[in-house]
Amino acid sequence: MLTKKVETALNKQVEMEGYASNYYLSAASWCDSKGLAGCAGFLYGHADEERMHMMKLFTYINDAGGHALAPNIKQPPLKFKNLKELFESVLEHELAVTKSINNLVDLCMGEKDHSSYNFLQWYVAEQHEEEKLFRTILDKINLLGPDDSRGLYWIDRELAGIQPESGSEPK
Numbered sequence: 001m002l003t004k005k006v007e008t009a010l011n012k013q014v015e016m017e018g019y020a021s022n023y024y025l026s027a028a029s030w031c032d033s034k035g036l037a038g039c040a041g042f043l044y045g046h047a048d049e050e051r052m053h054m055m056k057l058f059t060y061i062n063d064a065g066g067h068a069l070a071p072n073i074k075q076p077p078l079k080f081k082n083l084k085e086l087f088e089s090v091l092e093h094e095l096a097v098t099k100s101i102n103n104l105v106d107l108c109m110g111e112k113d114h115s116s117y118n119f120l121q122w123y124v125a126e127q128h129e130e131e132k133l134f135r136t137i138l139d140k141i142n143l144l145g146p147d148d149s150r151g152l153y154w155i156d157r158e159l160a161g162i163q164p165e166s167g168s169e170p171k
């Protein structure tokens with residue numbers, strides 16, 4: 001059974017994952033409008049992943065005797081200066097998600113909610129992978145040069161080859 005504090009915090013995280021999904025959707029659409037089809041495909045896939053993260057939490061809250069709340073999601077940024085800025089903002093957002101997950105884990109520990117603590121370990125591992133992925137992408141953008149059109153072409157091809165991680169049905 002969830003304590004009120006944990007239930008509220010899990011619902012906050014539902015909102016954050018929903019926002020993340022829309023953030024990727026917006027980023028994907030911007031790439032689409034710039035002819036970066038590979039990046040767009042990658043980011044659309046990521047939007048789906050984030051929705052899955054949201055739904056996994058949503059189901060957990062109800063299964064654990066709480067009440068999952070459909071989130072009120074604010075609009076994400078719609079435009080980006082260039083691809084480098086886009087991925088920098090994505091990484092920044094993922095770092096904020098990591099912080100939020102870590103706070104949730106701390107809260108569950110404090111509330112002696114071992115079940116939620118255990119459930120959240122999946123997110124801890126997932127955030128590690130996502131941070132790594134977006135750092136790697138940014139390294140590549142920096143290596144190729146963010147404003148060089150040949151560089152953009154290669155980055156677009158690279159990202160077209162990256163499949164959404166693990167497909168991503170949560171374990």
Ligand code: OFO
Nearest residue numbers: 020050053097130
């Ligand atoms: Fe990448 O944020 Fe979900 O967990």
